[in-house]
Amino acid sequence: MEKSLRFDSLLIHGGLDAGPAGSTSVPIVQSSSFAYQTAEELEDVFRGRAVGSVYTRIGNPTTEALEKRLALLEGGGTAIATASGMAAITTAVLTILRAGDEILSSSSLFGGTFSLFRDTLSNYGITSRFVDPLDPDGFRDAVNDRTRLLFVETIGNPKLDVPDVPLLARIAHNAGIPIMVDSTVTTPYLANGVQLGADILTYSTSKYTNGTGTTIGGVIIDRGVFDWNTPRFPHFEAFHKKYRNFAFTARARKLVHKDVGACAAPFNSYLLTEGIQTLALRMDRHCSSALTLARFLEDHPKVAWVSYPGLEDSPHHAVATRLYGGRYGGLLTFGTGDKASAFKVINNLRLAKNLANIGDAKTLVIHPASTICGDYNADEKALMGVTEDLIRVSVGIEDCRDIVEDFKQALDAA
Numbered sequence: 001m002e003k004s005l006r007f008d009s010l011l012i013h014g015g016l017d018a019g020p021a022g023s024t025s026v027p028i029v030q031s032s033s034f035a036y037q038t039a040e041e042l043e044d045v046f047r048g049r050a051v052g053s054v055y056t057r058i059g060n061p062t063t064e065a066l067e068k069r070l071a072l073l074e075g076g077g078t079a080i081a082t083a084s085g086m087a088a089i090t091t092a093v094l095t096i097l098r099a100g101d102e103i104l105s106s107s108s109l110f111g112g113t114f115s116l117f118r119d120t121l122s123n124y125g126i127t128s129r130f131v132d133p134l135d136p137d138g139f140r141d142a143v144n145d146r147t148r149l150l151f152v153e154t155i156g157n158p159k160l161d162v163p164d165v166p167l168l169a170r171i172a173h174n175a176g177i178p179i180m181v182d183s184t185v186t187t188p189y190l191a192n193g194v195q196l197g198a199d200i201l202t203y204s205t206s207k208y209t210n211g212t213g214t215t216i217g218g219v220i221i222d223r224g225v226f227d228w229n230t231p232r233f234p235h236f237e238a239f240h241k242k243y244r245n246f247a248f249t250a251r252a253r254k255l256v257h258k259d260v261g262a263c264a265a266p267f268n269s270y271l272l273t274e275g276i277q278t279l280a281l282r283m284d285r286h287c288s289s290a291l292t293l294a295r296f297l298e299d300h301p302k303v304a305w306v307s308y309p310g311l312e313d314s315p316h317h318a319v320a321t322r323l324y325g326g327r328y329g330g331l332l333t334f335g336t337g338d339k340a341s342a343f344k345v346i347n348n349l350r351l352a353k354n355l356a357n358i359g360d361a362k363t364l365v366i367h368p369a370s371t372i373c374g375d376y377n378a379d380e381k382a383l384m385g386v387t388e389d390l391i392r393v394s395v396g397i398e399d400c401r402d403i404v405e406d407f408k409q410a411l412d413a414a
């Protein structure tokens with residue numbers, strides 16, 4: 001049945017058959033390990049000769065139901081649910097690259113990813129070069145013998161630039177490397193892996209997937225379309241022989257995900273299967289309210305600038321319209337001229353919460369320069385588009401009139 005269902009139906013029914021017959025929500029299998037009657041049975045499950053769960057770090061029925069649904073939403077492939085969005089990126093990158101290899105990454109990144117690439121992975125011999133995601137030639141020119149991966153966010157957080165992901169995918173494929181796409185800000189509802197031309201996707205399910213700010217999680221999607229049987233990936237050879245285009249999933253499951261151990265907790269997987277059911281409805285509201293708020297802010301005398309790809313005069317409007325079907329996401333940024341006035345506005349807000357997250361039902365704000373990007377120097381902040389006056393807003397799904405009124409009173413009084 002699932003093959004014939006459309007996106008909004010898959011959000012609700014995808015993977016549900018993984019539960020006991022009759023169950024209308026995914027059961028929480030809160031068990032660390034799974035017992036078998038005989039040593040032979042457990043051996044068969046361990047060796048992959050029989051289907052079954054062994055140990056929740058490796059796999060769990062609740063998490064498998066979530067994974068099945070998330071893979072269906074991308075138009076097929078496999079999914080590995082992880083403990084967080086950062087765990088998803090780390091696990092996926094460690095599956096593809098070895099010491100001496102290089103990531104060609106967009107320079108417009110979530111701060112945690114930038115720090116993982118620049119600081120943490122470089123300690124283990126995996127280096128990264130950062131290229132402006134709006135400069136496709138920059139990626140073409142930067143590929144060298146050591147390049148193993150092109151990495152990009154669908155909409156950069158917090159810069160909110162919108163790269164032409166399918167074009168970057170063609171550049172990666174012409175160079176014989178896979179493209180990994182972080183679709184946290186857009187979710188598969190705005191564009192899935194097929195539409196983006198991504199080989200691997202990672203995203204934080206802590207945000208719109210969950211939708212209520214209760215859970216940290218992440219996912220790695222392998223669309224099974226990249227041919228790993230190339231001289232750039234000798235470490236995939238054995239996996240490719242057995243698993244063909246799903247060599248990535250096999251290497252991740254049998255080695256990195258199992259060894260790193262950043263697995264999803266069953267209860268979190270359950271919350272995610274509940275939360276995701278309303279993703280389409282919520283995203284429509286996030287997108288329409290963000291546009292309304294962006295237009296309001298543009299006209300407010302105390303606002304120096306507004307960045308939202310949905311605004312017609314945004315330099316990203318045309319690409320975003322083409323790629324994301326006239327929906328531009330729930331994130332916007334604006335500036336008030338300086339840090340002091342930005343702090344005043346944040347402190348005056350009553351409805352919007354001042355915290356470090358996005359994609360909640362609640363409207364959220366943060367001053368990135370002093371918080372999530374506080375450890376970066378001026379050049380690095382500039383690379384990420386973070387100015388001292390920038391306020392990032394994750395527009396929630398409250399009545400939009402209340403959201404606008406909250407920003408109006410906060411700005412008027414600032």
Ligand SMILES: Cc1ncc(COP(=O)(O)O)c(C=O)c1O
Nearest residue numbers: 084085086110157184204206217
């Ligand atoms: C674009 C993007 N990718 C990855 C992450 C990391 O996700 P998590 O916080 O679930 O580890 C975030 C978190 O804000 C994000 O915004």
